[in-house]
Amino acid sequence: xxxxxxxxxxxxxxxxxxxxxxxxxxxxxxxxxxxxxxxxxxxxxxxxxxxxxxxxxxxxxxxxxxxxxxxxxxxxxxxxxxxxxxxxxxxxxxxxxxxxxxxxxxxxxxxxxxxxxxxxxxxxxxxxxxxxxxxxxxxxxxxxxxxxxxxxxxxxxxxxxxxxxxxxxxxxxxxxxxxxxxxxxxxxxxxxxxxxxxxxxxxxxxxxxxxxxxxxxxxxxxxxxxxxxxxxxxxxxxxxxxxxxxxxxxxxxxxxxxxxxxxxxxxxxxxxxxxxxxxxxxxxxxxxxxxxxxxxx
Amino acid sequence: xxxxxxxxxxxxxxxxxxxxxxxxxxxxxxxxxxxxxxxxxxxxxxxxxxxxxxxxxxxxxxxxxxxxxxxxxxxxxxxxxxxxxxxxxxxxxxxxxxxxxxxxxxxxxxxxxxxxxxxxxxxxxxxxxxxxxxxxxxxxxxxxxxxxxxxxxxxxxxxxxxxxxxxxxxxxxxxxxxxxxxxxxxxxxxxxxxxxxxxxxxxxxxxxxxxxxxxxxxxxxxxxxxxxxxxxxxxxxxxxxxxxxxxxxxxx
Numbered sequence: 001x002x003x004x005x006x007x008x009x010x011x012x013x014x015x016x017x018x019x020x021x022x023x024x025x026x027x028x029x030x031x032x033x034x035x036x037x038x039x040x041x042x043x044x045x046x047x048x049x050x051x052x053x054x055x056x057x058x059x060x061x062x063x064x065x066x067x068x069x070x071x072x073x074x075x076x077x078x079x080x081x082x083x084x085x086x087x088x089x090x091x092x093x094x095x096x097x098x099x100x101x102x103x104x105x106x107x108x109x110x111x112x113x114x115x116x117x118x119x120x121x122x123x124x125x126x127x128x129x130x131x132x133x134x135x136x137x138x139x140x141x142x143x144x145x146x147x148x149x150x151x152x153x154x155x156x157x158x159x160x161x162x163x164x165x166x167x168x169x170x171x172x173x174x175x176x177x178x179x180x181x182x183x184x185x186x187x188x189x190x191x192x193x194x195x196x197x198x199x200x201x202x203x204x205x206x207x208x209x210x211x212x213x214x215x216x217x218x219x220x221x222x223x224x225x226x227x228x229x230x231x232x233x234x235x236x237x238x239x240x241x242x243x244x245x246x247x248x249x250x251x252x253x254x255x256x257x258x259x260x261x262x263x264x265x266x267x268x269x270x271x272x273x274x275x276x277x278x279x280x281x282x283x284x285x286x287x288x289x290x291x292x293x294x295x296x297x
Numbered sequence: 298x299x300x301x302x303x304x305x306x307x308x309x310x311x312x313x314x315x316x317x318x319x320x321x322x323x324x325x326x327x328x329x330x331x332x333x334x335x336x337x338x339x340x341x342x343x344x345x346x347x348x349x350x351x352x353x354x355x356x357x358x359x360x361x362x363x364x365x366x367x368x369x370x371x372x373x374x375x376x377x378x379x380x381x382x383x384x385x386x387x388x389x390x391x392x393x394x395x396x397x398x399x400x401x402x403x404x405x406x407x408x409x410x411x412x413x414x415x416x417x418x419x420x421x422x423x424x425x426x427x428x429x430x431x432x433x434x435x436x437x438x439x440x441x442x443x444x445x446x447x448x449x450x451x452x453x454x455x456x457x458x459x460x461x462x463x464x465x466x467x468x469x470x471x472x473x474x475x476x477x478x479x480x481x482x483x484x485x486x487x488x489x490x491x492x493x494x495x496x497x498x499x500x501x502x503x504x505x506x507x508x509x510x511x512x513x514x515x516x517x518x519x520x521x522x523x524x525x526x527x528x529x530x531x532x533x534x535x536x537x538x539x540x541x542x543x544x545x546x547x548x549x
Contacts (some may be wrong), residue, residue, distance in 0.1 A: 018320045025324055029331035080319055080326075087330055095338040096345065097485075097493035098415060110327070118320050143485055144418070146424050174429040175464050200495050 012072050014240035017170045018118040026114060027082035030107045037104065040139060045262075050137035056211050057130050064126065071123040079117025079124075084177055086110035101141040108135050129214035149202075151237055153177065168251060178239045183250050189254055190246045201266060203242060205234045212277045226280055233276055243268035304412060347492070349412040350499035352386060352539045356410055359539070364432060364530045367392040368405050382420065386410035392527065401520050404509040404527050408535065412501035418488040422471045422506060423459050429463030436484055441474070441525055445533050454481035456528070458521075465511070470517065472524045473506035476536070479543040491540045498548040501541060 027034065041050035061068060086109030093103035112131045116124040140148070161172045161179050172181045178191040213226055245265035254260055361369050370391030377393075378389060388408040409420065412546060414423045440453040457476040461468050475482045476492040478500055492500050511520040 004544070014315050017315050018317070022320070022323055022327065025327045025331075031325050039397075075317070075319055075548055083323055083326055087326055090330065091334055091338060093494075094335075095342050095492060096495050098417065098490070114323060114327075117323050147485075150423060150427075150433055150436060158432075174432050174462075176427050176432065178430075286447055288388075 004286055011074070015072055015075065015119050018075070019114065021116040022118060023111075025174055026107075026111055030110070033107050035103055036127070037138060041137075044139075047137075047139040048205070050139070050208050051277060052131055053137040053207065056207065057133050060130055060133065060214060061212060064129075064217075067126050067217065068123070069138045071119070071126040073120030073122050075118045076116050076120050076124075078121075079115070081115045081279060082112075082116055083110055083113030086113055097140065099141075101138065101144055104138040105135065108138070114248055129188075129210050133210050136203050136210060139203065156235065156242055157237050159239060162248055163243060164250070167250075179246060181246070181250055186250075186253055188249060190249050190261075200236060204270070205237060206230075207271065208270065209234070213276060216281075222281070226277075233273065233280075237269045237273040237276070237293060240272055244268045263281055311346060325427075335481040345426050345437040347495075347497060347500035349413040349414070350501050350541050351412070352410055352501075353541060356386050356408060356539060359390075359408075359534070361390065361392055361406075363534055364392070364527075366395055366526055366530060366546050367404075368395055370405075370499060378451050382409050383407055384411055394523070399519070399523075400516055401509045401511055401523055402478060404507055404520075404523050406527060406531055407506040407508070408531070409500065410540075412499070412505045414492060414500050416489075416492060416502070418475065418502065418504075420484045420504065421485060422508075423457065426459070426461050426469075427472070431461035431469070434462055434468065435460035439472070440467060441472075441528055443481075443532060445529055446536055453461055454532075455483040456481075457483045466472070467510050467512060468517075469508055470520045470524055471506060472521075474528070475502055475504050475530075475541075476540060477502040479536075479540070479544055495545045496548065499541065499546040501537070501546070503540060505535065507531070515539075528533055 021029045037047075037050055041047045051076065077118045086106045089105035089109060090103055093106060108131060111134070112124065112127075115127050115131070119127075157174055157177060161174050162174045164179070164181065166171050167183075170181060170183045172179050174180075181188060181190060209230060213223070218226075242265070247252060248261040248264050252260070364452045369391040373389045375389070378387075379385060387410065389404060391403055391405045393403045411418075421489060423433065426507045427433065436457070436459050439456055441452050441456050442452055442504065444453050446452065451510045454474060456472050459471045459473075461469045461471065473483070475485075477488050478497055482488050482489055482491060488502055492502060505528065507525050509520040511517050
């Protein structure tokens with residue numbers, strides 16, 4: 001082994017050790033926040049996807065292990081600034097402000113600062129999907145959720161009701177976030193529960209999308225196309241979820257308290273989402289002709 | 298040459314040492330986050346956390362006869378909404394137009410007042426109405442001309458306009474804004490930001506909401522004018538007689 005190879009191996013081991021120590025410290029320092037996210041996920045079907053995020057992150061690292069190994073480099077001092085910014089954000093969201101979501105996001109910013117300070121820019125960019133995956137596991141607070149969601153939710157429910165009206169013998173009216181329907185001698189409510197749940201799978205969709213898209217190297221151009229299509233795709237699949245939910249309730253003659261429509265519609269919409277993502281990720285379009293040779297991200 | 302090589306090796310060894318300066322600073326910052334951040338913030342909070350302040354006059358004494366364009370309509374039963382609004386400082390009343398020939402004939406005024414520095418501004422019509430079965434038809438921010446608040450000087454405040462299809466039929470227009478420590482905001486996060494921002498000694502915020510039912514486009518335009526007029530007139534009275542002045546809440 002030459003001196004240069006030896007030095008590179010020592011560099012690599014040192015960076016890895018530094019990162020490991022910082023991650024342990026991070027877990028020690030922010031354990032209450034991490035535990036809070038998992039506890040919330042354990043008790044709420046809306047954020048249950050957070051429970052599998054560590055497995056998804058580990059899977060992503062395993063699938064991209066070569067890229068991770070090749071990306072190890074000298075740490076960047078900019079990581080310190082990122083870490084300090086995260087710390088300021090964390091503190092400010094604790095006092096004088098009380099933004100719980102910002103506080104949780106700050107914990108992830110600190111984590112990304114640690115990655116940058118120990119392993120450098122290249123590694124930072126390669127690990128970005130994992131960081132995004134962790135971000136997607138933090139549930140939005142009700143305030144952010146309602147602000148983001150009222151319009152898409154209203155449109156989704158309206159579109160679903162219109163489509164259901166086209167079905168033979170089905171009549172619908174919208175009340176709040178519920179669809180009231182009648183079909184022949186059967187009538188009932190397609191109820192999503194409390195407010196802002198009309199697009200409840202947005203975060204799981206995003207997390208699942210990150211896992212699928214970044215499980216392989218993709219060109220920047222393809223990533224850009226996926227990024228542009230991602231949000232319409234998420235809302236379209238959410239619409240399919242709602243539609244599937246409605247069809248199961250109407251044709252299955254299922255009562256309001258049953259969890260069957262919720263489970264079936266969630267699985268169906270996630271499978272369709274996966275299929276559509278695969279299509280976008282693997283479609284051979286002229287734009288992506290050189291992709292096999294220059295997969296870079 | 299040999300010395301140079303040795304120096305290079307030494308440099309690489311030093312660089313490769315686990316205890317590099319950026320690493321040590323990072324570790325220190327994280328340890329500080331775990332052990333020193335909370336006490337530091339607590340000591341700052343001791344001096345800078347804001348205190349509660351009551352309105353100058355109880356809102357229950359709000360006299361609608363001072364409003365130039367409105368007279369008292371019928372009133373809500375207060376005990377029914379006390380629990381929902383989470384404060385006993387509120388106004389909820391219907392107001393009839395003084396000009397009986399114009400439509401919509403009435404509007405309602407709903408003002409709530411809070412002064413907990415940890416408040417998260419939880420109630421807003423765009424969320425609460427939907428829970429009651431209303432469907433959002435329109436949602437946008439607008440500005441309200443409030444030159445009457447500033448002695449005729451041109452000034453505008455932000456407000457939210459929401460149009461609902463009501464579950465009992467018909468449509469309703471709601472315009473609302475928040476007054477936080479004398480500053481007008483229409484977004485909840487901005488309200489929370491203003492409440493948290495150190496500076497003043499006291500804090501309060503109030504949601505001022507006006508609503509009118511309407512039918513058709515013509516009445517919609519009329520109802521916007523009606524709501525804007527009511528908001529302007531009510532704000533003038535609230536700011537000048539009920540809400541603590543900016544001087545009162547300042548830290549001296």
